[in-house]
Amino acid sequence: MKPNNKPKDEFLNVLVEISKDKKFLDGFFKAILRPREYKEIAHRLQVFKMSFLGYPQRQIAKKLKVGLATVSRGAREVKKQDKIFKKIFQHAKKTSKNKG
Secondary structure (H helix, E strand, C coil), X not given: CCCCCHHHHHHHHHHHHHCXXXXXXXXXXXXXXXXXXXXXXXXXXXXXXXXXXXXXXXXHHHHHCCCHHHHHHHHHHHHHCHHHHHHHHHHHHHHHHHHC
């Protein structure tokens, strides 16, 4: 039996549609997520970004006040999905090199 991807596809289509409007996107996430979930997603993105930029895992955990297991999982995902994170954080990497 083929899985029903329609809800996921619809969700992704909504995100693509509203992605250019930061206020609208913020309102959307505030409406569909609990505040804690929204905060966790934002922190997770920072874990991925810092891992991608090469920060040590313990430093990431301390700075973001998250567990080392959370950072380790994020670092594994960054390695596994390298192409995705390169595309997402390509600007961050350029900015980081210019500052350092």
